[in-house]
Amino acid sequence: MTKKNNDKQKFGGKLQPHKIHRRWLVTLIGGRRRQVASTDGVQTVAVSFFGGSHIDMSAVTTGTIDLVVFTLMGGTDILLPRGSLLDLSAFVVLGSSNDESENLQGDALVKARVRVFSLMGGVRVRTGSLT
Numbered sequence: 001m002t003k004k005n006n007d008k009q010k011f012g013g014k015l016q017p018h019k020i021h022r023r024w025l026v027t028l029i030g031g032r033r034r035q036v037a038s039t040d041g042v043q044t045v046a047v048s049f050f051g052g053s054h055i056d057m058s059a060v061t062t063g064t065i066d067l068v069v070f071t072l073m074g075g076t077d078i079l080l081p082r083g084s085l086l087d088l089s090a091f092v093v094l095g096s097s098n099d100e101s102e103n104l105q106g107d108a109l110v111k112a113r114v115r116v117f118s119l120m121g122g123v124r125v126r127t128g129s130l131t
Contacts, residue, residue, distance in 0.1 A: 021041065022044070023044045023045070025044065026046075028050070031048075032054070033054045034053070036057045039057075039065050042066075046070070046076070048071045052074035052075040052121060053071065055076070055077070057112070058079045058080065061110070064110070064111045064113065065080065067113070067114045072118075073119065073120045073121060074121045075121040076116060076121065082102065083110070084108055084109075085112065086101050090116040090118070091118070094119065094121070097123050098123065099125050
């Protein structure tokens with residue numbers, strides 16, 4: 001029996017493809033400022049080649065934020081909602097990774113998973129709002 005047929009038997013003869021919906025924010029040269037109001041199960045991927053990115057997700061009220069940032073040269077500034085639970089992983093070659101978010105006690109309405117990959121430039125994650 002082939003692997004494909006074996007998988008069909010495990011799932012009752014129906015294979016459901018795993019779909020990830022992504023929102024792409026791509027910048028070649030220069031900075032990018034983007035405000036995201038809802039996530040709705042969408043993974044946000046920000047790619048910057050030369051220039052940084054500022055991503056404001058402070059308007060998200062419930063759910064899970066899944067953010068992946070790739071930067072060749074430039075810094076990344078991420079603003080999360082106040083009281084969110086942050087899971088930050090960063091791979092930065094030249095630069096720093098600063099978690100300036102507030103510590104949360106108890107359950108959070110918003111859970112944020114942020115992954116950053118940067119060659120030259122740092123990442124700063126804050127909570128709160130711009131106003």
